[in-house]
Amino acid sequence: MTKAHEFDPQLLSEVAALPALPGVYRYFDADGAVLYVGKARNLKKRVSNYFQKNHGGTRIGHMVTKIARMETTVVRSEAEALLLENNLIKTLNPKFNILFRDDKSYPYLKITGPHAKEGGGALSAPAFQRVAYYRGAVEKKHHYFGPYPSAWAVKESILLLQKVFKLRTCEDTVFNNRTRPCLLYQIKRCSAPCVGHITAGQYTQDVANAERFLRGETQDILNGLEQKMLQHAEKLEFEQAAELRNQMSALSKVLHQQSMETGGDKDxxxxxxxxxxxxxxxxxxxxxxxxxxxxxxxxxxxxxxxxxxxxxxxxxVEPAESGATASPATQTRPAKNxxxxxxxxxxxxxxxxxxxxxxxxxxxxxxxxxxxxxxxxxxxxxxxxxxxxxxxxxxxxxxxxxxxxxxxxLARLLAEQGSQQARTRALAEALDLKMEDLAALRIECFDISHTAGESTQASCVVFHGHKMQSAEYRRYNIEGITPGDDYAAMRQVLTRRYSKLAEAARNNEARLPDLVLVDGGKGQVSMAREVFTELGLDLGLIAGVEKGEGRKVGLEELVFADGREKIYLGRDSAALMLIAQIRDEAHRFAITGMRAKRASVRTGSSRLEDIAGIGPKRRASLLQRFGGIRAIASASAEDIATVDGISRELAEEIYRALH
Incomplete structure (x- = not known):
């Protein structure tokens, strides 16, 4: 049982000295790990509950016995306590709080703010607002709608705005360099402001209607369009009236397709x-x-x-009579509400x-x-x-x-977790891995990717806790080898990965994986064996995933570095499914990295960093302004100098370097 005298007297004195004010409290264990974060309208009353009651063998009793230290923060109101409490929960990840992943990835639909461009003509891009998909911090000069639950929802809304209001989605650099309408104009998804097919005033009205549509003011938009259509018809301006009629028809069709009785609810x-x-x-x-x-x-x-x-x-629960002392039975009764x-x-x-x-x-x-x-x-x-x-x-x-x-x-999550745990268990049994806790099984898998020897990269992906751990993935640029030599590439990546890790493991400062998978057969396994022998590591950790007959999926075999006979797990084996999942993830991670590196090399984007005075911020500003390295190369020194942070001298240096 948990009793007050079991706690550190200093901790109990801190509890007794707490004020009867709103605030937030944090409990820590002896190792400094955060156990729980809570808020209270009355700190003294709330925190005292933890140290004065008999919690028996409950989970909360288990937590209370671990409390070694406490921190409190007094705030002015319960609203402030709520904000601070949940910020701390997200930051500290306490063991006994319900915790939701901190998701900052909500996308928005952005409509750029209009502003005149100094010295620009009537068709300069900033004068015609652009609709775009957006993630990140918002700026006051632009208009944002959302957040949306998914990227798909934003892109679907952008498509609707293109169909009905024909707003542009192109980058400013593309807009400023158009000499004729693009394909979106031909398929009636853009009004082509880039070549003057619509006036700035008409386009601004379309933007205003689009924003009203996003706010749910659809009936007002239809009424306004109908009035303008009738006005044009009275003036015998039938072409303009027909355009408005088509816009009303498109809007009505969209509303019909997405019709739902809102009952007055908009957000x-x-x-x-x-x-x-x-x-x-x-x-x-x-x-x-x-x-x-x-x-x-x-x-x-x-x-x-x-x-x-x-x-x-x-x-x-309060005692029945005023001034009565709470009995042990009362203390263990459930709280009201x-x-x-x-x-x-x-x-x-x-x-x-x-x-x-x-x-x-x-x-x-x-x-x-x-x-x-x-x-x-x-x-x-x-x-x-x-x-x-x-x-x-x-x-x-x-x-x-x-x-x-x-x-x-939830059913999908439970099914996936059950299936993944079954796969982990099947693999451990197939390879005779003695694991008491299957969640502790750690597998690292390596793959090599290149295109005819160009931009060779190796990937290392990690499986742990019954799932892939993307935060622990690593990529390695492979250099100093004969182009296309996969064996030398595998040797280099394994040496770089495990040379320091092996030393740390011998000092009990790190943990080696329980299984190292390499995507390949005898040749790759032989190279891994050489590396592990040089580093003094257990050869039993290494297994190669060898393609089966005809390289057909499901016929893969495992090749071992310690001399064991290779084994075929079976097409429907849960163990093989896990092996294939890990190997395919390693291949995906390697090939995406290789393609990005190859694209960087071919476009010459790395040449910017070679210029003295160009760091990540200035490089980002240049790419944001011009849209790509080719656009920067085609710009004059005067145009480059208009970018924030780029002086005239640096602009001339950039121009010389790119030419």
């Missing part, structure tokens, strides 16, 4: 949560401008501890997700959401937010769709 997020098999999924569906843009699933970690911790963080795991997961998502992402005015939720959480979001954003539980009519249809998708995504 809504629909949040559905599903918990099963120790895993959870929150499915986020987005409605923007009255259009359903799609959805995205999120899978939190550390949910197994959520209920125990939440009961401690909730308001405790105890929440389901689904509700806890959903609230954790809302708190963490909307720190960095704009909150729409309406959240339709599958579980009830704490009013204090919504109030904190309102205080943080300064906008009115309503969280709707048990909705009706169209909102109910949206929520049912989101709930169904959450269930499907």
């Amino acid at each position: 809504v997020d629909i949040l559905a949560v599903k918990v099963q098999g120790g895993k959870a999924c929150v499915n986020l569906a987005m409605v923007r401008g009255g259009r359903h843009l799609g959805d995205r699933p999120y899978f939190p970690t550390h949910i197994e501890n959520a209920v125990d911790v939440a009961e401690l963080d909730a308001e405790p 105890a929440k389901s795991l689904e509700a806890l997961v959903l609230e954790a998502f809302i708190a963490q997700h909307y720190i960095d992402v704009p909150v729409p005015p309406t959240l339709v939720c599958s579980e009830p959401v704490d009013k204090d959480l919504i109030a904190a979001l309102v205080a943080q954003t300064g906008t009115r937010i309503a969280a709707v539980h048990q909705p009706r009519e169209q909102r109910r249809i949206w929520l049912e769709m989101a709930e169904k998708n959450a269930g499907l995504q």
Whole structure:
């Protein structure tokens, strides 16, 4: 049992000295790892719950016994506490908090801001706004719509704007150098402002209508277009009237294809949560401008501890009489307003997700959401937010769709994890790898890629914890060998990878993989054997994936460096499926790197870095301004000097270097 006297007296004195103010607290273990981050309306009351109660053998009891140190931060309000708490959760990755991956990859649709170009003509690119797909930090001079749940949703919206409003999508450098309309004009996806087929005023009106369309003001757009069409018809300007009629027809067709009864809702997020098999999924569906843009699933970690911790963080049950002393029985009773795991997961998502992402005015939720959480979001954003539980009519249809998708995504995740674990187990058994914890099995796989000896690169991919670990992938530029000599390339990459790692492993400062796969047969394995022998490493770690008869998929065999007979796992073997998955990932990673390097060499983009005074920032500015190395090479020194950060002298140096 956990008792107060088991804790460090200094820690208990810190708890006793806490103020009765809102704030955030962090618990650390003896090794300095973060155990839990929480917020409180009353720090003293909340934190005392952890050290004064009998937690028995619960998960929370296990956590409490590990607490060696505590940090607290007092804030002015619960809204500030909410913001700080979830920023710390994302930063510190505590073991006992529900944690969602920090996803900063939301894409936006960008419409560039109009501005006059100094000395430019009427057809200069900045005068005609451009619609584009965008990720990154926003700038005030441009207009952004979103966020969207996926890149596909943005590109689909751009296609709609091209069909209806014929806005340009080309880069400024392309726009400024056009002498005749491009293919998009021919297929009626662009009004060709680059060659003067539309006036700046008409184009600006199309941009304004496009922005209103994205905001959901579709009926107003149709009414405005109809009035203008009638005005042109009265003036006998039938050609202009026909253009507006065609635009109305295209817009009506789009609205018909994407019709949905919004019930007055324009911007809504629909949040559905599903918990099963120790895993959870929150499915986020987005409605923007009255259009359903799609959805995205999120899978939190550390949910197994959520209920125990939440009961401690909730308001405790008060004694029946004023001034009565809480008995042990009272202390172990559930807190009032105890929440389901689904509700806890959903609230954790809302708190963490909307720190960095704009909150729409309406959240339709599958579980009830704490009013204090919504109030904190309102205080943080300064906008009115309503969280709707048990909705009706169209909102109910949206929520049912989101709930169904959450269930499907969670079932897919559980099936994939079960399948992947079965594959790991099958491989360990096939190769007689004695592993108590299969999740600890670490496999590294190497592949060589080049085109007729050009731009040779080697890849190293890592499989660990039943999945590919992309953050641990490595690429190696292979130099100093005969072009096309794959054996020498394999020798070089293995030597570079394991020479330092072997020394660190002997000092217990690093861990070698349990299996090293090389994509190749006897020749590649022989080269790996030589490297491992020189480094004093176990030859039993090495296996080569040799193509079978006719190089057919499913007939691969494993070749070993320690003299074992090669084995054929079988076409339907789960072990072979895992081997093929890892090998194919190594090949994909190697070939994408090789192609990028080859493209860099062929376009000469590396020549910019060879010029004194050109670093990454100036190089990026030049490429952003001109669109590519060829455009820079065709520009004059005067044009190059117009780029921010490029002086006249440096521009002349760049011009000389590229010519």
